[in-house]
C-alpha cells in the first residue's frame with residue numbers, strides 16, 4: 001500500500017536531449033532528490049554510451065536514440081535491464097507524447113520542434129530550453145500551447161529571470177523587459193580581428209558552460225538576438241506596449257531586469273549556472289535547494305552595463321528585423337544560422353562568414369508565411385538548401 005502511494009506521489013518526467021549540457025544539469029538536479037521522480041523517457045541524438053550510463057543510473061522506462069546507427073550497441077549496453085529501447089526520429093516524437101507531469105525540452109535546434117510540440121499536445125508542463133522552437137514557429141507553437149492548456153516554463157536564464165520577477169509582480173504595470181547579455185568571448189576584441197577567430201576560441205565562453213551551437217551563437221551574439229524573439233513570444237502579449245530591450249552585462253550575474261511604470265526596476269541575479277533556472281522550472285511554483293554556487297556579495301568586485309555594439313555584432317539587428325517580419329523569416333534565420341554555425345565548427349567557413357551568409361540568405365529568400373508545422377518544416381528544408389549554396393561560395 002505504502003509502495004503504491006510512493007509511486008503515485010512521484011513526479012513523472014521525460015528529458016528530450018538528456019545527454020546535452022541542459023539535459024545533464026537536469027539529471028544532476030534529479031539525482032539530489034532521486035526518490036521524488038519517476039523518469040519515463042530519456043533521449044539523445046547519437047551519444048549512446050552516455051545515454052546507457054544515464055539509463056543505468058536513473059532507470060527510465062524508455063530510452064530513445066534518435067540516430068538509429070548505434071541502436072544495437074545501445075541494446076548491448078542495456079542488456080538485462082527492463083528498459084524499452086527505441087531508435088529513430090518517429091520514436092522520439094511518439095515518446096514525447098507519453099503522458100508525464102513534466103517534460104524538459106532540451107534538444108538543440110529545429111530538431112526539437114516536433115518532439116516539443118508532441119509534448120505540448122499532452123497538455124502538460126513543458127520546461128522549454130529549446131529557443132529555436134520559438135524563433136522558427138513562435139505563433140504556431142504558442143497557439144498549440146494555448147489550445148492544449150499546456151504550461152510553458154522558460155529555462156533560458158534571462159527568460160527564467162523575467163518569469164521569476166513577473167510571478168511576484170503585476171504584468172499590467174510593466175513598461176520594459178530587459179535581457180542581459182554577457183557579450184561573449186569577443187566583447188572586447190577589435191572587429192578587424194574577427195576573421196581569424198577559430199572554433200576553439202569561439203567555443204570558450206567566459207562565464208557559461210554550454211553545448212557547441214549555443215556557444216557559437218553567444219560568440220556572434222546571435223544568441224541574444226534569438227533570445228529577443230524568444231522573449232517576445234514568452235512575454236509580450238498582442239497589442240501590448242511593453243518594450244523589449246537588452247543590455248550587455250559582462251559578469252553574467254544579473255540575468256534579467258523588469259522596469260515598471262513607476263520607474264522601479266526589479267532584477268533577478270544568481271551565479272551563472274543553468275541548474276538554478278532549471279531548478280525553478282522543475283519545482284515551480286515552489287523552490288528547492290540545489291548544488292549551484294551561491295553569490296557571495298561581499299566578494300563581488302563590480303557589476304557593469306553597456307549598450308550592445310550593433311555594428312560589431314549585427315546579429316542583434318538582424319533578429320530585431322526578423323521579429324517584425326512574417327514568421328517565415330524566423331524559419332530562414334534559424335536554418336541559416338544552424339547551417340552556418342555547423343559549417344564554421346567543421347572548419348569550412350570563417351567566423352565572419354556566419355553572419356554574412358545569414359544576411360545573404362535573408363536578402364535572397366522571400367519566405368512564404370507559414371500556417372502549420374509541416375509548412376515550417378518545408379520552409380526550414382528550403383532555407384537550409386539555400387544556405388548550403390551560400391556556404392559553398394565561402395569554403396576555405
Ligand code: NAD
Nearest residue numbers: 017019020021022044045066107108111129130131210211
Ligand atoms: P547540447 O548540444 O549540449 O545538447 C543537445 C541535446 O540534443 C543532446 O542530448 C543531443 O543528443 C540532442 N540532439 C542534438 N541533435 C538532435 C537531433 N537531431 N535529434 C534529436 N536529438 C538531438 O545543447 P545544450 O547546450 O544543452 O542546448 C540545448 C538547448 O537549450 C538549445 O536550444 C540551447 O539554445 C538551449 N539553451 C542552452 C543553455 C545552456 O547553458 N547550455 C542555456 C539556455 C538555453
Ligand code: MG
Nearest residue numbers: 156157158227
Ligand atoms: Mg540565455
